Amino acid sequence: MNIAAAPDSSAGRLTTSLAPDISCREAKAMASTQVVHSNYVPAQLHRQLQFVDHNVDGHLVLGCCDLTGRMWTGSLWYYRDPNDAPSVGKALTGVDCDSGCVDGKFIGDKKKNMLVACDDGSLHHVALSFSDEGEKSGGQDSFFFLETKAGSQEHEDIITGLDISQDGSKVITSSYDRTVVVLDVNTLRLEARLSDIHNDIISNVAANRVNSNIIATSANDGIAAAWDLRTTDTCIGKIYEDSSNWPTCVEWLPSSEFHLLVGNQSGQIRLFDIRKSDEKGILHETIDQQIQQIKFSTKRPNLFSVCGDTYKLKVLELNDSSSNLKLRYEDSRHNDFIRGMSWHPKTDELYTCGWDQQVLSHLI
Secondary structure (H helix, E strand, O other): OOOOOOOOOOHHHOOHHHHHHHHHHHHHHHHOOOOOOOOOOOOOOOOEEEEEEEOOOOOEEEEEEOOOOOOOOEEEEEEOOHHHOOOOOOOOEEEEEOOOEEEEEEOOOOOOEEEEEEOOOOEEEEEEEEEOHHHHOOOOOOEEEEEEEEEEOOOOOOEEEEEEOOOOOEEEEEEOOOEEEEEEOOOOOEEEEEEOOOOOOEEEEEEOOOOOOEEEEEEOOOEEEEEEOOEOOOOOEEEEEOOOOOEEEEEEOOOOOOEEEEEEOOOEEEEEEOOOOOOOOEEEEOOOOOEEEEEEOOOOOOEEEEEEOOOOEEEEEEOOOOOOEEEEEEEOOOOOOEEEEEEOOOOOOEEEEEOOOOEEEEOO
16 A cells, blocks of 8 residues: 655654644644645545544544456545545545555554555554645645555455454454464564464454453354464364354454354344353344444444445344343445444444445434
8 A cells, every 4th residue: 555655844853842833733733624635635535435433533534445446446534524524625634545445443542543454465554644844934735644654564365354452552454365463553563373263264353352362253164263362273262153154244242351243144143152152142133134344332332333235234232131132223325335334432423434435424
């Protein structure tokens, strides 16, 4: 992925005493109603919207792909107001990428830094940066831009899953190349590689929300399993196994080390307790096509959204004892497959994007 480097400036030669002035100018520019785009910002947005994610301030990053053109390129867009997406003119900034952007998450303090996964198997640390050198010299107004800080190419094929460990120190990715890779979230240094753990494409990976060493995977060999990153030779639990209705995504409950949701090819959601591998789990017939993603609310840990190869969005509610799933909300405004979901950290509104080039909000 080729994201613009920082514009030529003398920022690195500024003395420490000028740092507060830069911060003030940046804060003023961020609060301004005027949007100034640099020359890096594309003129249009790709049709297939793949992911959305919010930072702590409620700002939105949007990742796109071009699945119908001659080259599978993509782009990234940053919005201060998520309701402005996917407008090009209202975006704070955007940048073209030479690979499709398939997933992304804010990291660290979740303000400016994010990780972006691409369909060529690469992972990139991207940051929102600020430049006012042109304004100070009487040229272009100050502007924000997206800058690549680091990159990693540990996969040989498209990345299918991206997650951050509970302690925020590790990023875990899965891929069509049948491997799971664990990297240091700050340096993207390789920490572990799980190879040959499945006999087919690994469709998803999820980090446990309580124990930073536990992950779960789903694959087209029909198996969903849990793994301990300290002992990766054998799985600690084979949770789901059905070669005729294979699992397509996994997600841990936010407040439980042992409860895992598994979505499958036929659109079902099953809730498992990994300590009870002989039980079939709680079943919910959610949608009528394979499930692509499960995303929990940031403020209500009993609510989670589900999307897949369908135009319908569903939100399910889990009871206090984790013994029952029921439908809480559904929406069918999208006109193509829904691919990305993110809950606003302040309002708890759900935002979705899809291949119909729409970003929609849902008040639940």
